[in-house]
Amino acid sequence: MVRPWVARLIPIFAGGWVVALALVVGWSPDDTVSATGPEAAPPAVELAAARQEAGYVGTETCQVCHEAQTANYRGSVHGHTETPDLGVGGCESCHGPGERHIEDPETVHMIFASADVEHSAQERAGQCLTCHVDDAATFDYRSSDHLAGAIDCAACHQPHAAAGRDQLRLDTSVESCLGCHEELRADFNLNERHRVLEGMVTCADCHEQHGSSTRARLGGFTQENCTSCHTDKDGPFLYEHLSVRVEGCTTCHQPHGSVNRHMLPTQNMGELCYSCHIEVPGFHTSPSGDSFRFDTRTNCVNCHSAIHGSNLHPSFLR
Numbered sequence: 214m215v216r217p218w219v220a221r222l223i224p225i226f227a228g229g230w231v232v233a234l235a236l237v238v239g240w241s242p243d244d245t246v247s248a249t250g251p252e253a254a255p256p257a258v259e260l261a262a263a264r265q266e267a268g269y270v271g272t273e274t275c276q277v278c279h280e281a282q283t284a285n286y287r288g289s290v291h292g293h294t295e296t297p298d299l300g301v302g303g304c305e306s307c308h309g310p311g312e313r314h315i316e317d318p319e320t321v322h323m324i325f326a327s328a329d330v331e332h333s334a335q336e337r338a339g340q341c342l343t344c345h346v347d348d349a350a351t352f353d354y355r356s357s358d359h360l361a362g363a364i365d366c367a368a369c370h371q372p373h374a375a376a377g378r379d380q381l382r383l384d385t386s387v388e389s390c391l392g393c394h395e396e397l398r399a400d401f402n403l404n405e406r407h408r409v410l411e412g413m414v415t416c417a418d419c420h421e422q423h424g425s426s427t428r429a430r431l432g433g434f435t436q437e438n439c440t441s442c443h444t445d446k447d448g449p450f451l452y453e454h455l456s457v458r459v460e461g462c463t464t465c466h467q468p469h470g471s472v473n474r475h476m477l478p479t480q481n482m483g484e485l486c487y488s489c490h491i492e493v494p495g496f497h498t499s500p501s502g503d504s505f506r507f508d509t510r511t512n513c514v515n516c517h518s519a520i521h522g523s524n525l526h527p528s529f530l531r
């Protein structure tokens with residue numbers, strides 16, 4: 214049974230909660246309007262009015278002139294996107310309101326176009342990054358070598374295309390890369406190479422195309438891009454080959470391709486080793502000390518066979 218003094222307090226507390234809620238939502242007695250009145254327009258009607266006021270005309274209007282661009286657009290991922298503010302979909306979700314462009318189609322800059330040279334690469338990429346913000350890779354793109362070199366998103370991706378997960382302009386990601394990095398195509402045709410042209414690996418398996426330059430160059434401690442495939446070379450080892458840990462695998466290997474075995478930069482193993490190890494133990498020289506017993510033609514790994522690292526010997530002997 215509720216005590217009498219508690220019963221008298223219940224309406225007071227209830228009324229206090231109602232007043233507090235009214236203050237939070239900004240309600241006042243003058244705000245009472247019938248739900249069926251003229252001011253209670255549905256959200257869809259309000260959005261439509263806001264779009265018309267902003268100058269949006271709809272994709273159907275755009276495709277009257279831009280037939281080639283809109284042919285596959287409706288089947289693409291972008292064809293089903295909407296802006297978060299006014300819920301605008303289709304062409305104008307990227308290009309902006311088209312009303313002024315329709316009124317004066319001959320004058321450029323009336324809409325946002327990725328081919329407009331008046332927009333910098335950063336501005337063109339920024340238009341894409343307004344939506345593509347949740348992916349860590351595209352977030353790094355703002356500090357990437359590609360964007361710094363004025364390579365925006367549309368240089369590799371075709372936003373109007375319906376086919377392809379990444380909507381690339383060329384058939385494969387490798388061909389997209391080689392479109393600019395043409396000099397590497399010759400390396401991928403050498404006898405010792407990564408099988409990129411054959412489709413066994415792709416550029417993106419090693420390089421983060423949207424990432425920063427330090428990641429792309431694969432130096433120093435980023436050699437895990439190599440050891441993710443070449444796991445037996447990763448260790449951990451009790452005795453590390455410091456060049457691997459400090460400078461990376463590319464100190465000794467040419468990852469795109471080489472005319473030499475194991476994708477080495479030199480034909481002779483000794484020449485490669487002596488390029489760093491200019492001081493060698495005395496027994497490497499002749500008894501008179503005027504010449505090398507083991508010269509640049511020597512295959513150093515005949516003795517130092519655990520060259521990537523060893524758990525037995527600091528000189529990488531097995």
